[in-house]
Amino acid sequence: MTLSLGNGLAALREQIDAPVAAFFSSCVHCGLCAEACLFYTETGDPHYAPIRKLEPLRRLWSREFTLFGRIGAALGLSRPLTEADLAEWEVLVYDSCTLCGRCSLACPVGNDLTAMIRKLREGMTAAGYAPEGLKKAAVRALTGISPVGVGEHSVRKLVEAQAAACGIPIEMDKEGADWLVTISSIEFIAFPEVLGALAKLFKAAGATWTIASDAYEATNIGVQIGSRDVAGTLVQRIVDAAHRLKVKGVVTPECGHAYQALRWEGPNLIGAAYDVEVIHIIDLLDRWRAAGKLKTSGKDTSRLTYHDPCQISRRGGLEPQARRLMAMVAADFVETADAGPWNWCCGGGGGLSANHRAKDLRLTVFGPKKRQLEAVKPEGLVTACSNCRNILEEALQHYDMDLPVLGLVEMLAEYLDEEPS
Template identity: 40%
Template sequence: MKTQLALDTFVKETGGWVASQLEACTRCGMCAEACHFYQATGVPEYAPVWKIELLRKVYEQRFTLAGRFKVAVGVDKLITDEDLLNWSSYVYHACTVCNRCSMVCPMGIDLGSLIHDVRTGLVAAGVVPQDLMDAVRKQLEEGSPLGVTDTVFEDRMEFIEDEWEEDLPLDKEGAETLVVFSSIEIMKFPQNIAAIAKILNTAGENWTMSSTAREIVNFGFYEGSHEHTKLFLKRVVDGAIEMGVKRIVVTECGHAYDALRWTAYNLMDIPASLEITHIVALMDELVQSGRIKLKSGAFNNGTITFHDACKIQRKGGHINEPRRLLNILAPDSFKEMTPNREEAICCGGGGGVIAIKEADPLRYAAFKLKIDQVNAVGADTVVMCCSNCRLQFGDGVSHFNLDFKVAGLAQMVADALIDGEG
C-alpha cells in the first residue's frame, strides 16, 4: 500500500524534465566525492546517484521496455516497503539537499531537485522521519515548528524591543518592505532580529513585520510535500499582498529563501511587482547606496572566515555581497576557506537534517569536514548569514569542544554601524 502511493507519486512527478535528467545520468559516480555525507562516511548508499536510484527504478520499470524486461526476467526487482524505508534514511538523514553534487556532474544533472522528488514520493507513502512529521504537525496546528504562537511571538518581540532598545514596526500601514524571520531567529537568535531592525531603522527603510505573515520557515519544504509547502508559503505571500508591500526580505534562513524565492512561483500566483530578496543582498545594497555607513576595520582582529550557505550563496547567487561587507568590516582579517563560494561544503545540518535526532551522528560526521576547513585557514571566527547553519555550527562547536567563534553577519553589520548615518 505504502509502495503504491509512493510509486503513483513518483510517476506523477516524472515529467519530461525528470525523465531527461534520469536518462542523461551515465552513472560515472563523479558526484559521490562531492557529497559531504559520502565523504565523511564512505557509505555507498550515501552517494548522490544512489539517492535518486529509487526514482530511476520507477521510471525504468514504468516507462521503458528495458525496465519491464529486467523485472520480467528477474534481473531487477519491484520496489518494496523496505526499499522505501531505506531510501527514507538516505534522502532525509544523509542529504541536506545542498546540491553540491550537481556542481560536479558532467551531465549537468540537478540532483538536488531529483532528491527532493524522492522525498515527495516518500511523503505520499508516509515514510518521513518522525521528527520531521512532528515539526510539520506543529507548523500546521500552531503556525510554527518551534512553537512561536501569537503569545510567544508577542513576548519575544517585546523582549527584543526592551533588551536592545530597537523599534520593531508591526503591521505598519504603507510599509514598502516586509521582513520575515525564521523561527530559529525568533527562538534562538533574537539578537539577530534586533540587529536587522537596527540596520533598517538606521537606513530609514520603510519596513514592517507582520503579526500573521511573520514566520518563513517551511517544514513542508523540508519534508517534500507540495501541499504543506504551499500552505506555509501562502501565509507569507497572502500577508504581503494584503499589506501591499513592494518586497519581502527573507532574513538569515537558507531553505526558507529557496522555498519563497523559487518554489513559490511554481505553486501559486505571485505578483510580478513583488520583489523577493535576502537580507544579505539588502545590507549590501544599503552600504553601496550610502544609506548606511560601516566603520571600516571594525572587526580587524584575528582571522575571520565566511561559511557559504548552500541555498543563499550556491543557489541564491549572493556570493559577492557578504564578501564586500566583510572586506569593509575586516579587510585584514577576512580569509577564505577552501573550497568556497558555489563550491563550498554544506554545514551538514540543512535540508531538515538538524531536526532529525536519529541523524545526529551523521551530521556531526559531516561537520568534521567544516572543522578541517576552518582549521586549515586558521580562523578563530566563522561568519555566516543563515541561522540554520549557525545552529549547526554552534552545536558542532559544543559537541566537539572547539574554540572558534560563530557569528552572524547581520549582527556584525549592526555593530559596525556609524551612528547618525543613514
C-alpha cells in the same frame, strides 16, 4: 498495493519531468558524485553515493516513463517499487542528504542530483516514509505558525524586548510598510538579537518594515520534508500577509532553505507569480550598500572567515554580496579552502537539523568543515544562515573548538553609522 504506497508513487510520478529523464539517461555510474558528498567522504560508505540515494525515483522513471522500460516491466524484467524499498531508502533520502548541492555541481554529465532528491522526498512523504522529527514539525507549522512551536505571544515579547534593547520601535502588522520581514524560528529561539540588528539596518537605510503576527515564520518545513501541499500552504500564508499589510516586498532572513522555498519554489507551489518582490536579506543589504545607504565605521580586527550557506551561495549565487558586506566590517578576512560555490555544508541542511535520529551522522560529516577551519585558524566564523549558525555552534562545541559563530546581519548592525544616509 497499500493506499500509502499508491499515494507515494502518484506523488513521484508528478515529479518526473524532462530534466529528470535527461539526468537519469545520462548517468554513466562514474561515482564522482560520491566524491563531492560529505556523507561519503566522511564515512566511506558507498550507499551514500548521491545517485544511489535516487534509485527509487530512477526505477519508477525507467519502468513507467520509457518504452523499453515498459516493455521490460511487461516481460517481468524489472521489479516494481514496494513499501520495503521506500522504507529502506528513507534513511538515505533524509538522514544522509543535506540538499547541499555539491554533487550536482560535480556531476560531469550535469545531473542535478539535489533537485531530484528534493523530488524523491515528495514521494517518500506521501507514502509516509519521512522522519518523525520532520513530520511533527510539519504538523506544528500547519496547526500553529512555527515548526518548533514559537507562538505569536512569544514573538511579540521577543520583538518588544529587542526593540527596547536597541531603542528603535518595531511595529508588528504595520500596514503600508515597505518590507514584510520573515524570521526563522531558530533566530527567535537562539539569536533574537537579529531583530534589533534589523531595526538598526532598516532605519539606517530609511526603509520601513514589519513582522506579520500570522506569518512571521520563514522556515518552510514542507520544502524540507518534501510536501508541496505543506510548502504551498506556508508560502501562501506569507503572500496573504504581504497583501493584507500592503507591503512592497518580502524579505527572507538569514536562512538558506527559506530563501529557496519563498523566493524560488514559492510561486510554483502556489501556482501564481508574486506581485511583490521577494528578496534575501543579504541581497537587500548589498543593494543598500551599493546605493550608499549603509555606512559603517570601524571594523572587527580579529581574523574572520565566512561559512557559505549552501542554499545562499552554491544554490543561490549570493556569495559575492556576502563578501562585499563582510568587507565593510572585517579588517582581517580570510577565505577557507573550497569557499564559495564549492563550500562544504555544515551538515544540518535539508531538514537534518530537525531529524534527531541523524545527529551522530550529522556530527560525523562536520569533518570537512572542521578541516577547513583548522587550516586557516580563524578567530571568528561569520555566516548568513541561522540554521548553519546553530549547527556550527553545536558541532564546534562537540569537537571542543573554541570559535565564536556570528551572524552577518548582526555584524553589520554592530558597525553601522545609525543615522539615515
